[in-house]
Amino acid sequence: MEERKLMKLGRSSLVISLPKNWIDLNNLKQGDKLSVEVQGDHSLSVYPSIKEKKKEKNITLHIDVNEDQNSISRSIIACYLNGYSSIRLVSRKIFTTPQQRAIRHVARILFLRIMESDSKNIQMKTLVDESRTSILSNLDRMHMIAVSMCRDALNALFELDKALAKTVYSLDDDVDQFCFFILRILRTVSNDPALLKKLNLEPIDCQDYQVLTYRIEHVADHAASIAKN
Structure with missing residues (x-):
């Protein structure tokens, strides 16, 4: 941990300089805005504000x-x-047919759009803006699909309805879509305080949401397994 002294600026303001390596790490320059938040233990958190356009990885x-x-x-x-x-x-x-299919x-599961494609090259991009999403909303939708899968899987089993069983099995991909998207958001925010x-x-x-996401996904997997067999 590095210690820094408070310096007086003007008549009543106290300031502290920011570490240069932290400035470089966050690509900050003069005039950029920072978010400052007082924590419950009276410590102070400082992090870059969300920029309109983040550098694409x-x-x-x-x-x-x-x-x-x-x-x-x-x-x-x-x-x-x-x-x-x-x-x-x-x-x-060249990509083989099984490779292209995979x-x-x-x-499709990851909400990726194929932007370029030929026999040797495929480029995919995600067009979802993570800063405008809602973890709770996505969890709720994921939960509703998993619940419907459980209900319909049991109905298909009791009524020997193969068509319903196939429908249940196909819904597992929809649950996986939400699962991967939520996990991506949770991993992103762990390194992005803003x-x-x-x-x-x-x-x-985030820890609780991650556990909940895995639990719902496991429930959907069990329902899909019942439907498949």
Whole structure:
């Protein structure tokens, strides 16, 4: 921990200088606005205010011709959860049909729009503005789908309704959409105090929401398993 002295400015104001490495880390310059908040323990939190246009995080993944679909899907999901807004996939030869199918499937689940596509190159972007979303609203929608899946899975089992069972199984992707989106937001706000404040969240809330998200997703998985079998 670094200590700094208070300096007097004018007749009554006291000021403190900010560490240069923190300034550089947040790409701040003279005239930028900072948010200041007094915590419950009387400590002071200082963080950059949310800017209208945040720098987009881009990443390029190089895909081997023999790489299996599950590996590709996991790589894309990992990039998405780590806050990348633009994900470019480049094949060392060409994308196989199973690879293309897996890429498009995970893109649909993650709300990613394919912006460019050819035999060797696919670029996907997320167009969702995290600063305008609501964790509670998304959790509520995710919960409603999971509840309907449980109800319909049991009805399909008791009535031997295969059509209803197929419908229940297909809804698991919708739950996964909300699950990954909520987890992305929670991971983002853990490194962005300004966004945390704008979404009216507390750090302890994020832990609870993460557990709740996983629990709802597990319930939906069990309902999908009943419907599948």
